[in-house]
Amino acid sequence: MGRKAKQIDTIRIAVDAMGGDYAPHEVVRGAVEAARERDIEVVLVGQQETVQKELSQCNLAGAKVGICQAEETVGSDEDPVRAIRQKQNSSITVGINLVKVGQASAFVSGGSTGAVAAAALLMLGRKKGISRPALGVVFDSPSGPVLLLDVGANADCKPKYLLQFAQMGSIYMSKIHSIASPRIGLLSNGEEETKGNKLARATHQLLAKSGLNFTGNVEGQELPKGSADVVVTDGFTGNVVIKLSEGLGQVFAELSKQAVDNNPHFGEAEKRILNYTALGGALLLGVKGNVIITHGKSDAGAIKQAVRLAAQMVEQRVAEAIGT
Amino acid sequence: MGRKAKQIDTIRIAVDAMGGDYAPHEVVRGAVEAARERDIEVVLVGQQETVQKELSQCNLAGAKVGICQAEETVGSDEDPVRAIRQKQNSSITVGINLVKVGQASAFVSGGSTGAVAAAALLMLGRKKGISRPALGVVFDSPSGPVLLLDVGANADCKPKYLLQFAQMGSIYMSKIHSIASPRIGLLSNGEEETKGNKLARATHQLLAKSGLNFTGNVEGQELPKGSADVVVTDGFTGNVVIKLSEGLGQVFAELSKQAVDNNPHFGEAEKRILNYTALGGALLLGVKGNVIITHGKSDAGAIKQAVRLAAQMVEQRVAEAIGT
Numbered sequence: 001m002g003r004k005a006k007q008i009d010t011i012r013i014a015v016d017a018m019g020g021d022y023a024p025h026e027v028v029r030g031a032v033e034a035a036r037e038r039d040i041e042v043v044l045v046g047q048q049e050t051v052q053k054e055l056s057q058c059n060l061a062g063a064k065v066g067i068c069q070a071e072e073t074v075g076s077d078e079d080p081v082r083a084i085r086q087k088q089n090s091s092i093t094v095g096i097n098l099v100k101v102g103q104a105s106a107f108v109s110g111g112s113t114g115a116v117a118a119a120a121l122l123m124l125g126r127k128k129g130i131s132r133p134a135l136g137v138v139f140d141s142p143s144g145p146v147l148l149l150d151v152g153a154n155a156d157c158k159p160k161y162l163l164q165f166a167q168m169g170s171i172y173m174s175k176i177h178s179i180a181s182p183r184i185g186l187l188s189n190g191e192e193e194t195k196g197n198k199l200a201r202a203t204h205q206l207l208a209k210s211g212l213n214f215t216g217n218v219e220g221q222e223l224p225k226g227s228a229d230v231v232v233t234d235g236f237t238g239n240v241v242i243k244l245s246e247g248l249g250q251v252f253a254e255l256s257k258q259a260v261d262n263n264p265h266f267g268e269a270e271k272r273i274l275n276y277t278a279l280g281g282a283l284l285l286g287v288k289g290n291v292i293i294t295h296g297k298s299d300a301g302a303i304k305q306a307v308r309l310a311a312q313m314v315e316q317r318v319a320e321a322i323g324t
Numbered sequence: 325m326g327r328k329a330k331q332i333d334t335i336r337i338a339v340d341a342m343g344g345d346y347a348p349h350e351v352v353r354g355a356v357e358a359a360r361e362r363d364i365e366v367v368l369v370g371q372q373e374t375v376q377k378e379l380s381q382c383n384l385a386g387a388k389v390g391i392c393q394a395e396e397t398v399g400s401d402e403d404p405v406r407a408i409r410q411k412q413n414s415s416i417t418v419g420i421n422l423v424k425v426g427q428a429s430a431f432v433s434g435g436s437t438g439a440v441a442a443a444a445l446l447m448l449g450r451k452k453g454i455s456r457p458a459l460g461v462v463f464d465s466p467s468g469p470v471l472l473l474d475v476g477a478n479a480d481c482k483p484k485y486l487l488q489f490a491q492m493g494s495i496y497m498s499k500i501h502s503i504a505s506p507r508i509g510l511l512s513n514g515e516e517e518t519k520g521n522k523l524a525r526a527t528h529q530l531l532a533k534s535g536l537n538f539t540g541n542v543e544g545q546e547l548p549k550g551s552a553d554v555v556v557t558d559g560f561t562g563n564v565v566i567k568l569s570e571g572l573g574q575v576f577a578e579l580s581k582q583a584v585d586n587n588p589h590f591g592e593a594e595k596r597i598l599n600y601t602a603l604g605g606a607l608l609l610g611v612k613g614n615v616i617i618t619h620g621k622s623d624a625g626a627i628k629q630a631v632r633l634a635a636q637m638v639e640q641r642v643a644e645a646i647g648t
Contacts, residue, residue, distance in 0.1 A: 141575075142575065152513055155513060155519075155520060155521040155522075155524075156521045156522050187564060188560075188564075189476055189479060189559070189560050189563035189564060189567075190563075195479075196479060196560065197479040197480045197558070197560040198479075198480050200479075200560070219564075219567050220563065220564040220565065220566070220567025220568035220569075220570070220571060221567040221568065221570050221571030221574070222571065223568055223571060224568070224571045224572050224575050225571060225575065233564075234521070235513070236512075236513050236520065236521040236524070236561070237560070237561050237564055239513035239544065240511060240513060240543075240544040240557075240561055240564070240565065241544065241564065241565075241568060242544070243513075243543050243544025243545040244544035244545065244547055244548070244565060244568060244569070245544075245568070245572060246544070246545045247544060247545030247546060247547060247548045247549060248548050248569060248572050248573075248576075249572075249576075250545070251465075251466065251548045251549065252572075252573075252576045
């Protein structure tokens, strides 16, 4: 690939070895697999002995893997900002700091979303021109990948924030998914520009004159079908959307389990869609660095994917391209 | 049933024969079936000749069915308020008027949701003590029926409105689903009372001291599982929720179709859940009358269910019990 030729140094990704429901076991395994298959160096951030013990069970042949000691961990029930301020030596703060001082090019964590976002905001800071960094999630639709943002960083938004989400999302989808001019949609309760709450109606006007490839409002039923490449909304609605999708997927999956188990026609693509919100991780866009927050239930395969995505974001200079 | 003993007069339900994608054929058939099976009189509102033609193909034995002439129809692409004001002789305005003047006890329509809601608001008026009538949808969860409101009548809400939605929902679920003390949930982006946008956080405080059986915030993934009997939210978020559920159901159903078709283990309950938003209809709560807006894609079976639900709402005096 032309891309690879341009890349001279090995890309170093910091991975929170202590974050997620299946940490450190699955996280370490996934990170090592990513490091073995591509020219990626992984720095596992966490309690040295624990991480070392997991590493000793992995096949490290050809893998560049290091450990960075971090004594503390942040629980998912802790207040994010307080935890980040008080636990200066947690795997999250240490990992984000590696990005800040340039010893890693990206940070991948399955820890508390709020805590990772808070650490990134407080320690890395916002990109210039971005009022509010946003959390984005990419899901598979029958028409291709769709980036939805914000999914939880900003419960209350202004139209200007949603415009910036659209700008960031457009950059991300063009760089990572090679879409020349990503179609931007605005989540709303009706197709017409007059539909929506005050926020959506005002955002519609901003997007219409933004120069982005704005294709109009997207209603809930269209969202999973992929009628736009990027869909913007406030973090309250976006959070309800991804969690509802996950919950409905679980309900449907439970009901379909027997059918899935017994039916050879029910293939991998279907299983993937039933789990689609669990794929990849959430991207924190708009901070000075590449940060990926994986789903808490990520297994080694999901961690490996996230590390590879982080490397791609570094190669494609996503964080650099956002803002001014 | 004791209920029936109390009911002396036949309940008369007005049905919009022209509303919905499969009107008048499926609507007339469904309404007639409801009238045949229970002690319900149905008044079909629409173009006399068209309705008469459909009726002539139905088995009317034992059914009390009348026709009320309404020359015009309201299209789903028309501006609701303008259409209602201009078309004084549409099936929607004539049907709502039957309720207003006491010639029918409820109105069932599969027409434009906005137009039916506008007609009800303008012609019947709000119940005293209700700032904003709300649209509610009942869906099946593994734990029982759940009423979600508002699903689209009020895109921008105040905390007070959501409190009233909870009060109305509690009355509905206790009267129609015989739940003694319905559990009230508030849709939010986190369980803790500190989570949410400004609206949700303020509403949480109101609900906590409301005297209702408020069980706290409900996150998106919990909503389809039925952790509360009534879930309140603003009409923007609620509309996205039901449309997204419908869209995901379609995507899943499409993928599962082969499995469903080929697998005897995939039973009726599963099929029902895959279609769950299509069940019943939306209830307009808070106006002076019982109004049900059925899904546009309702077939005769769905219309029959809606007419029977309307009769139950009349028997249980739902509209009377709401407000002061």
